Amino acid sequence: MAALQMSREWIGIQQFPPATQSKLLEILDKFKQEDVSSLTVLVMGKGGVGKSSTVNSVIGERAAAVSTFQSEGLRPTLVSRSRSGFTLNVIDTPGLIEGGYVNDQAVNLIKGFLLNKTIDVLLYVDRLDVYRVDDLDRQVVTAITDAFGKEIWKKSALVLSHAQFSPPDGLNYDLFVSRRSDALLKLIRAAAQVKKQDMQGSLFPVIRVENSGRCNKNESDEKILPDGTSWIPNLFKTITEISFNGSESIHVDKKLVEGPNPNERGKRLIPLIFAFQYLLLMKPLVRLIKSDVSRESKPAWEIRDSGSASRRA
C-alpha cells in the first residue's frame, strides 16, 4: 500500500462546489462504514487522451503535470490525498504508445512502480470524440492485459474524456456515446477474453468526463455533461461501485511484475515427464525396432539354411 508515501491532506475537495462536496463526503462515509481506509486508482490509456487532466479533475487540484502538446516523461506519478482517515491514491501513468508501438519500457516502468501496491480500480481512459478504434487501441488493451492479467478488467471502468462534445451532424449524442463505448468495450472484452454474456452480467461501467474549464455547469455550479449529469460525483460513485463489486483487487507482486517465469512452469513435473518418455516413448520405440529386425525380410539363403540346420539338429 501507499503507507510509506506521505499522503497530503485532501484540500482539493474543498474546491468542489458544495453539492459535489456533500456527495463525495457521502461516499467517503460509505468507505468508512465498510472499514476501507484507502483506495488506489490506476489511470491508463494512450498518450494525449486526458489521463493527467482527469486525475487533476478528480483530486481537485493541479496534482499531475499536464502538458498539452507532448508527453510528460515516462515515469508514472502517484497522487495521494487523505481526508478524515481515508486515503485516495491516484496513479497517473504516461501514454503507452510511442512510434506506433506499445512502449515495452514504459509498461515495465509502470509495473515496477506498482510493485507491492494493490490496484483497486483501473480507469482506462480514451477520448469520446474519436470515431474509430484502431490497432493501437488493441495493442494498449493487450499490453494492459499482459501486464496485469485479464482479471484487472473486472476492476475497471472505461473513461471517455472530452465528453462535452457535439457529435457530427445528424447523430444523436447518446447514440454516439453508446456506439463509441461499445466499440471500445468490444476491444476490451476481446483482450480480457471475457465472453459477452459474462460482461453483460456485470455491466462494464462507462464514465464520461469533461476536464475542460469550459465545461458546462448546473445551477449548483457542478460540472455537468451534455445530458445534465454531474460527472465528478458520478465518477466517484462508479469507482466506489467497482471497489465494492466483489472482485479481488489486483495486488502487484514480484511475480506479476516479472511476468510468470516460464522456466519454472511445470518444473516439478519433469521427473514424471521423463519417466513417461522413457516408458511410453523410448522403450516402445526400441521394441518396435526389435520387431522390425525380426520381421525383416531375410535373403532366401538365410532362411533356407536355418531351415536345413534345424532339420539337421
Next chain:
Amino acid sequence: MSKFAINGQLILLPEVSTTNSHLPTPRKHSAPSSSHELLNNAPSPRFPSLICCCSSPNRNTEPSSSGHLLKSLGKSLFFGSISPAASQFSSTFSGGGGGGDGGLWRDLFSLATPVAVADEKHSPDWDSHGLPANIVVQLNKLSGLKKYKISDVLFFDRRSKTTAPAEDSLSEMVPIHPGEIHTKAQLQNDLETLTSSGMFEKVDLLGNTKPDGTLGLTFSFVESTWKSAERFRCINVGLMTQPKPVPTDSDMTDREMIEYYRNQEKDYKRRIDKARPCMLPGPVQREMMLMLRDQKNVSASLLRRIGDRVVKWYRDNGYAYANVTNFGSLNSKELVCEVSEGDITRVVIQFQDKLGNVVEGHTQIPIIHREIPKQLRPGHVLNMKAANQAVKNIFSLNLFSNVEIIPRADEKNEGGVIVEINLREADKKSAEVSTEWNIVPGPGGAPSLESFQPGGSVSFEHKNIHGLNRTFMGSVTTSNLLNPEDDLAFKLEYVHPHLDGVYNSRNRIFKTSAFNSRKLSPVFTGGPGFEELVPPLVVDRVGLKANITENFTRQSKSTYGLVLEEITTRDGNIQICKSGMRLLPDGGTSDDGPPTTLSGTGVDRVAFLQANVTRDNTKFVNGAIVGDRTVFQVDQGLGIGSKCPFFNRHQLSLTKFIQLKRVKEGSGIPQPPVLVLHGHYGSCVGDLPSYESFAIGGPNSVRGYTMGELGAARNILELSAEIRVPVKNTHVYAFAEHGNDLGSSKDVKGNPTAAYRRMGHGSSYGLGVKLGQVRAEYAVDHNRGTGAFFLRFGERY
C-alpha cells in the same frame, strides 16, 4: 568312376559344371547404407565375376555414378569360378585392393584349361592322319604314334538316329574339343570313360578323315534306359563316405549273387535314410517328378536333364559347390538324386601382408568371427551370397584394406569345403598435418593482402587398439595460426566397440569425446526488415560427451549418454555478451535485450543426460527413399551447472516416405513417385536458455526463410509435405511447409521472437529439382508472398 547300386546302375554325372555361370546375369544391387555396389561383369564368359565396390557412405545408386565410383575408389571385390581338369570348382572372393588385375585372370585361365590339353600345348605341331580323305576309321585303326588334330566332335544317337547338338551336356563329358590335338591313347581313354559312365549301353568312336589331314570324331551311342520312376527324391550326401563297392566274386553262385544284391540294397536304403534332406525346394522337386512321369522310361539323357536342372537351381541360389554326384534307386519307383551340397568343414581366417604372405595379424579373431554370418560357418552349406555378405561385413569394420574369401575343396573330407578368409590389415596409426591460406575480407569487405591468414590442422588416428577395433582420434584446426585462440576447433574421440564383450551378439559401442563448436545463433536474428539491425551472436560450446550406442540395424539405433558443456555467448568481436540487442521503437538499439544465457553472465555450464532413439525403416527403391523414420531425442537436465538448470527438452520427428506406385526393382527402371510427410515437434519444460530454444525457419525447418527468421520458441511444431516425381534418373518435387511456435515464443526469456520483430510462425511452398547432391529450389515465403531461388546441399528429410 562308375558305381554300382543294387537295383541298377548308379551314374556318376560328370562334375564339370563350370561353363554354366552360376551367377545371375549382370545385375546391380545396392544396400541402403553400406554403399556396396555389386556388379557382375564377365570379362570372359567362362568367368563370371562379382565386383564389390566400397565407397564412402553414399546413397547414390545411379548407374552413371557407379562406374565412376569403381574407377575412383578402385576398391573392388570379385570372384570367378573356374574348372581345373580335376573337375573341382573353385571360387575367389576379394574385397578391396585393386581387384581384377590381369595377372590373376591369366592364372585362372591357365588353370581352367583341361590338363589333358595343357600337356600337349608345348607340342608345336600335329600329325596328319595320313589316310585317304572322307573315310570312316575305327578307333583301333588309328596309329598310336600320331598326334591327331580334331576338327569336329559329333554325337550320334543310334536309337533316335539323330545327332545331338554339341551344346548338349554330352559334350561336357568329353574333354575333346575341335581344334585340339589328341593321341589315340587319349581318345581310347575318353571312350573308356564314357563307356564306363553307365549312361550308355554302347558307345563307339569313329574317326572321319578330312582332306586337310585333321580328324572328325563321331561318338555313336545307345543310351542306357531304366524302368520309369514316379517319385523323385533328392538327398544331401555331402560329407557322407561313398560306399565302397564290394568286389563281386566271379565264382559266386546265383544264390550268393542274390544275397549280395540284397545286402547292397539294404546298405543303400540305410544310406538314403541316413542322408540329410536336401535344400531343393518342393516346387523344383515336383517339377522333376513331372519330368519323370512324362517319360515312358528313365533315359540317361533325362537323368542328365534332371541333373542339370538340379545343379542350375543350386547355382542360381548361390550354392557354388553343390553338385549332383549320383542317381540311385534306378529301376525302382523312386529315383534318388544324390547331391553333395558343399558343406563347410572349416573356416580359416588368415592375415596377409602386402605381398600376399601369410602373417600374424594384429586384429583379434573374434572381432572378425562375429561378422561372419552363421551360414558361413562349419556345418552349413557354402553359399556365395553368404560369403558376399561376410566380405561386406568384414570390410565395413574399416580395419582391412583387402578382404578376400576363397572357398577350397577340403581334401580330407570328400564333399567338404574350406572357407579361407584372407585379410590385409590397414595401417593402424596415421597422422596428418596440413596448412592452408585463407583469404578473409578486409575492412572494406574486399580481400586485402594483410588479410591472408595462415590456417592449419593437425589430426591423428590410432585405429584397432589391442586388435579390438578400438579407435582413438583427434584433430585440431584453426583458420588463423597467428592468433589460434580466435578460431580453434578441436575434437578428441575414443570409440570402444563391443562393450558387452566380443562374444556377445549384442554390440553396444561406447564413445567419448571432447569437442568444441562455434555457431551463429539463429535465435538472435532479425525478422524481415530487421536483419541488418540485429548484430550476430556467436554461441561457443566446449564440452565432454560420453555415450553408449546400440545399433539394431544399419539405420536404427539407440544412444544414451552424458554431456557436460560450457556455453559462452559472444558478440561479433568475440567479446562475451550477456544479452542481445533490443530494438527501440524509434529505430535505435539498446543492449538490454533478451538474455543470451541462463545465468545472465554470458557463460553457462550445464550437465545433462542425452538419449536418442532412431527407428529408420527406409530403403531404396530404384534410388528413391521409401519407408518410415522416427527419431525421438531428449535432453534431461540434472540440475548441475550454472543456476542449477533442470529441464526436459525433447523432440520427436516423424517422416514417412510413401511410395505412390508399385515399380519393379532393378537398375535402369525409373524411381517411383514418392509422397513425403514430415512432422517435427519440439518442446522444453523447465530452464531454457535462449541458445537451446527451437529456431523456426531455415532449410531444415521451414524452407524459403533464413535460419531463425520466423522466431525462436519453447515449443515448436513443423509440418511439411513434399511430392517427388521421377524425371529421367532424378526427380522434381513440390513442397509446402509450415512452422509454428504454438504461442510459446513469449515463454523464452526476453521473448527473442517478438524482440526482433518476428512472426513466430510461417508457411512456404515451392518447387525444386534434385541434381545429384544439390537441390535447386524456388520457394515462396508465405508471410511476404515473395519467392526466391535456393541451392541446397544434401537432403531435407
